Amino acid sequence: MKALLTFRKLFAQQARGLALALLLSLIAVASGVALLGTSGWFITAAALTTAGLAFNLFVPSSMVRGFSFIRILARYGERLSGHNATLKLLSDIRGWLFARLFPRLPLRDRSLRHGDLVSRLTADVDALDTAFLVAIGPIVAAVIIGLTLTTVLGFLLPLAAIVYGLSFALAVIVVPVALVIASRTAGKLNVARAADARAAVLDGIEGHADLTIFGVLGTAQSGFTATAQRLSDAKGQLSTLTAAAGFAVQALAAIALIGSLWLGLQALSADQIDGAVLAGLLLAILGSFEATSAIVRSVGKLTTAMAAAERLTAIAEGPILVSDPVSPAALPADTTIAVNGVSFAYDGGAPVLSETSLTVAPGEHVAIVGPSGAGKSSLLSLLLRLADPQAGQITLGGTDLMALNQADVHRSMALLSQDSPLFNDSIRANLLIANENADDDALWDSLSSAGIADFIRALPNGLHTVVGEGGRTVSVGQARRLCLARALLSDAPILLLDEPTSALDRVAEVGFFETLRTAARGRTVIVVTHAAIPDGSVDRVVTMGNGRLV
């Protein structure tokens, strides 16, 4: 519940729409109760009056029509305003979540799988709509109806008011609270297992080719069936608890009805109440319990919403690894990079860099080589300020990186990483990410420099060709060249390249380094590579080993 309260400010922004929905839901339930009550009174009174001659049929029949009309309109309006406010609320929650997620990427909690994150951003946010739409609103409406009917009964049948009031309070407050307490674990399990199932689907789709080739598709399928079974067990647990609560509410409705009937008949024989009024009251009691069955169904979902809220706040309140300074320094014009005695480890782990130092002059092309795991990519991350060193200092033009805004640092450095992605969009749109103002000439220049212009020219749709999810419709080597073209298109004076040739054959690799030499002339280049670097393609090669440059 505490996690759900994190969203109270966003709920408050939609307070008007939600309050209107609540008011209309109240009117709908009240008209339903009044409709049944009036009908019971009307039919009984008409039957008790000889041939209906002495009974004014006009007023009650118009009341019945009026209440049913009001009920229909109120229900329609409630759905309209409730859903409208809830959809706005969900969109606010998504915006809120994304704003908190981005500064926290990459997440410190490495156990968070891709599918799990997707699940949190979609299904968990959706689960929050139940918090108001199907739980809080109906409960508030039912409490008001229950209090009103208890007061009316208090005047007409005081003893029945006690029986009804107690039964209704148990049905609307005690049973839902007990259901929430009893189904907390089942709610959490539901959300976690639904996320497992989504992650398993994503893993299966992504790894389908490898699973087929290694002949383990059957094993993967049975793993997925077991995941689906665990989800269905969790759903089953929740449904059983909800059904038990539903039974308790129906039993309380029966107690309220039979108790009121018994007390009402005694009052009738003692001439303390009119028969028609009694029939109306009994039907109104029945009508008021209709509101409670919706509550039980929705409260069952409330625990799922609470668990979803906990998962969302877990990522939204996670630690921010790198933050901007309060009063940032201006970005210096000088692009000299100086790494001075930097030591770095990931989140309390083993040291990755130990007192590393390196100076790269503006326009210099430097290659960093060394064994796998030596810390080369980590050094690039520190240069981009995706993490901060625990000791030492990195400066850009003499200014400490930690004194600069991250956005300024990123404006001066373009990155081609080992896994730079192509987005499911046109080649043009993929390139413009690096420089949205670039014209077609600039696009073709960068494509030529990356050695892929001829291939694009030969495509029927040229720059407008859509590359598919993750660049599936082009080869891995072509995708790398498109990413290089994107890096070259940016205005950044410093290019950081991490294993840019990992997907290229030797001929293409040699061609790539030659291209880089000329295409990035005038810019600083730091390239991390395992490739044998052709002579003359960089100014300097430094070797990294055991977290130090040697």
Ligand SMILES: Nc1ncnc2c1ncn2[C@@H]1O[C@H](COP(=O)(O)OP(=O)(O)OP(=O)(O)O)[C@@H](O)[C@H]1O
């Ligand atoms: N995000 C991370 N969290 C924790 N440890 C990490 C993280 N990224 C890398 N490491 C660890 O830091 C060490 C250095 O990794 P890094 O990727 O910098 O090496 P590398 O020299 O670039 O290796 P490769 O040539 O294989 O790409 C490795 O032991 C790796 O396991």
